[in-house]
Amino acid sequence: xxxxxxxxxxxxxxxxxxxxxxxxxxxxxxxxxxxxxxxxxxxxxxxxxxxxxxxxxxxxxxxxxxxxxxxxxxxxxxxxxxxxxxxxxxxxxxxxxxxxxxxxxxxxxxxxxxxxxxxxxxxxxxxxxxxxxxxxxxxxxxxxxxxxxxxxxxxxxxxxxxxxxxxxxxxxxxxxxxxxxxxxxxxxxxxxxxxxxxxxxxxxxxxxxxxxxxxxxxxxxxxxxxxxxxxxxxxxxxxxxxxxxxxxxxxxxxxxxxxxxxxx
Amino acid sequence: xxxxxxxxxxxxxxxxxxxxxxxxxxxxxxxxxxxxxxxxxxxxxxxxxxxxxxxxxxxxxxxxxxxxxxxxxxxxxxxxxxxxxxxxxxxxxxxxxxxxxxxxxxxxxxxxxxxxxxxxxxxxxxxxxxxxxxxxxxxxxxxxxxxxxxxxxxxxxxxxxxxxxxxxxxxxxxxxxxxxxxxxxxxxxxxxxxxxxxxxxxxxxxxxxxxxxxxxxxxxxxxxxxxx
Numbered sequence: 060x061x062x063x064x065x066x067x068x069x070x071x072x073x074x075x076x077x078x079x080x081x082x083x084x085x086x087x088x089x090x091x092x093x094x095x096x097x098x099x100x101x102x103x104x105x106x107x108x109x110x111x112x113x114x115x116x117x118x119x120x121x122x123x124x125x126x127x128x129x130x131x132x133x134x135x136x137x138x139x140x141x142x143x144x145x146x147x148x149x150x151x152x153x154x155x156x157x158x159x160x161x162x163x164x165x166x167x168x169x170x171x172x173x174x175x176x177x178x179x180x181x182x183x184x185x186x187x188x189x190x191x192x193x194x195x196x197x198x199x200x201x202x203x204x205x206x207x208x209x210x211x212x213x214x215x216x217x218x219x220x221x222x223x224x225x226x227x228x229x230x231x232x233x234x235x236x237x238x239x240x241x242x243x244x245x246x247x248x249x250x251x252x253x254x255x256x257x258x259x260x261x262x263x264x265x266x267x268x269x270x271x272x273x274x275x276x277x278x279x280x281x282x283x284x285x286x287x288x289x290x291x292x293x294x295x296x297x298x299x300x301x302x303x304x305x306x307x308x309x310x311x312x313x314x315x316x317x318x319x320x321x322x323x
Numbered sequence: 324x325x326x327x328x329x330x331x332x333x334x335x336x337x338x339x340x341x342x343x344x345x346x347x348x349x350x351x352x353x354x355x356x357x358x359x360x361x362x363x364x365x366x367x368x369x370x371x372x373x374x375x376x377x378x379x380x381x382x383x384x385x386x387x388x389x390x391x392x393x394x395x396x397x398x399x400x401x402x403x404x405x406x407x408x409x410x411x412x413x414x415x416x417x418x419x420x421x422x423x424x425x426x427x428x429x430x431x432x433x434x435x436x437x438x439x440x441x442x443x444x445x446x447x448x449x450x451x452x453x454x455x456x457x458x459x460x461x462x463x464x465x466x467x468x469x470x471x472x473x474x475x476x477x478x479x480x481x482x483x484x485x486x487x488x489x490x491x492x493x494x495x496x497x498x499x500x501x502x503x504x505x506x507x508x509x510x511x512x513x514x515x516x517x518x519x520x521x522x523x524x525x526x527x528x529x530x531x532x533x534x535x536x537x538x539x540x541x542x543x544x545x546x547x548x549x550x551x
Contacts, residue, residue: 225395225451227360230385230409230458315359315380 066274078103117191126185133194137164140202144303147206150213153322158306159209163201166298170197174291193291196267200252200292201299208248208300209307215240216311217323224318233312241304248300252293259289325364326352327518332511336461339488339495339510343541349518350498351392354464357496358387385412387462388455392470394447396439401425404439405454414457424453427490428483445476449483456487462494463487469501481507500545505533514538 081103088095120128137160144159145151152158171194175181181189216223219240226236259265260282264272267288271281311319327349334340342350355361356368359380368375375383396404405421408414422432428449434442442450448468455463468484469477485507488495495508505512512533514522522535533539 221391221393221395222397224360225391226407228358228384228389228391229407229454230381230412232381232409235409313362315362315376317360317362317380 078107117187120191121187124187126183129185129187129190132187132191136195136198137167140198144202144206144209148209148213150323152209152213152307153310155209155307158303158310159205161306162205162299162303163198165302166201166295167194167197169298170201170291170295173294174287178287178291192267193288196288197291197295201295204248204252204296204300205303207251208244208304211247212240212244212304212307213323215243216318220318220320220323227316227318231316233316233318234308236316236318237308237312241308244304245297245300248304249293249297252296256289256293259285265289325518327356327363327515330366330515330518330520332513332520332523334462334494334496334511336494337492339497339508341505341508341510341512342496342498342515343500343505343512343538344515344521345541347517348515350515351466353515354389354466354496354498357462357464358384358389360384360389381409381411385409385458386460387464388458388460389464390448390451390455390466390468392467394444394451394471396442396447396450399439400435401437401439401442401450402435404450405435405457407454408457412458414459416457420457424457425450427456427487428453429479429486443476445472445479448472448476448480452480452483452487456491460493462496465495465497465499467498467500469499469504477501478503484508500542502542502545505542512538514541 081099085096085099087093088099116132120132140163141156141160144163145155148155171190174193174197175184175190179189179193184190216237223236223240227233260268265285265288268281268285271284272278276284311322313319330349330353332340342353344350352361356363357375359368359375370378370383370387397407402418402421405424406416408416418435421435425432425434430446430449430453434446434450439447439450448471452463452465452468463484465484469480472480481501481504484495484497484504487493488508495510497504497508499505509526511523511525513520514524514535514537522538524533524535524538526533533542
């Protein structure tokens with residue numbers, strides 16, 4: 060195998076040496092009776108199989124260089140992200156799948172279009188080397204924040220039912236009565252992103268930046284990209300959580316401004 | 324399983340109706356149906372001959388104000404809490420009006436600046452009643468207003484409610500286990516068991532006592548025991 064510029068190629072037996080690291084974890088688990096051995100083996104196998112699978116798919120999409128393959132891959136990634144976000148909710152929301160799909164798709168599409176089309180100016184726009192990893196980062200964060208916001212909305216509505224009904228009883232509209240919960244859910248989903256901005260680069264180097272530096276990019280170019288990424292993820296997480304919460308909260312209200320308590 | 328079945332009754336303007344019965348008998352659900360916090364799956368609720376489904380639910384809730392069992396005070400002072408009113412309701416929120424609302428429920432106007440969290444349970448409940456009164460409702464719906472209170476505080480809230488009925492000419496529908504409140508309010512008593520009306524009895528004048536054996540037996544069982 061050819062080494063790309065500045066990167067040390069990894070041979071299969073070198074990967075094998077990395078597997079030994081998991082062996083260490085399994086030994087620790089066994090000695091300390093953590094009971095994680097089985098999960099570790101399954102997890103290790105899945106890591107290898109899933110990543111190889113993704114590697115082959117990416118390699119062929121990169122090689123093909125066709126926009127429709129890129130779009131198809133993005134759609135598949137969005138579906139997986141939607142599924143994962145819905146699965147993280149403790150209690151199902153009626154129409155949760157559609158809500159998550161809308162929130163994740165819209166927030167990702169807007170952010171991706173701005174970053175690829177306006178900021179980085181990738182030409183052609185579907186250049187897989189840019190479009191796929193950037194979309195992946197946005198999707199992953201949009202998914203997490205949508206799930207976080209949804210979870211928080213549910214638990215807040217449950218814990219603060221009396222508060223909502225007190226406002227409804229005073230003649231507030233359903234939207235107004237749940238506004239405090241909407242706000243706290245979106246806040247909860249955005250806090251990790253905002254506090255991440257405070258310490259970025261100081262505690263540990265972000266994954267993408269690390270990857271770029273390992274791949275031989277200059278640290279200055281790497282941080283420039285990282286700045287774009289931080290801001291891009293900030294907008295993606297806020298859009299995804301806000302959209303998700305705004306759409307989801309409607310499911311808990313009736314047109315007659317009643318709280319559907321049985322859903323909580 | 325429906326919570327309520329074959330429940331039919333009328334409340335005259337300026338009178339009161341008390342809903343009594345064991346827990347789980349559907350009293351609270353019935354009360355919540357009256358201002359459409361809950362939607363009956365069958366049947367209808369009428370206000371001045373109009374089905375309440377034809378009314379704007381938000382206006383209906385200001386005309387028939389519901390006070391919940393657990394008093395909900397929002398962050399901030401008592402004044403902030405009294406001012407928590409929908410903008411569309413155009414409630415008079417001037418200081419004198421807020422002070423009067425507090426006096427109406429037997430609280431000193433000095434309470435306006437107090438932090439809501441520092442109030443006792445009975446004071447909180449009276450603030451929530453004052454908040455409901457600010458919207459000038461025609462009817463007051465009260466869900467076990469004294470259930471969470473100790474006897475002295477409960478007695479104060481009973482006094483407040485009985486006084487309000489007189490002074491404000493309110494129609495009152497109340498869920499309660501308090502024989503004292505029932506006696507003071509007079510009016511009619513609806514005894515619910517398992518979502519069905521077991522007795523519906525009215526008292527004409529304060530002196531009149533309830534005669535239905537089952538209602539009396541139920542209420543006697545609710546009196547605090549002397550020996551503990």
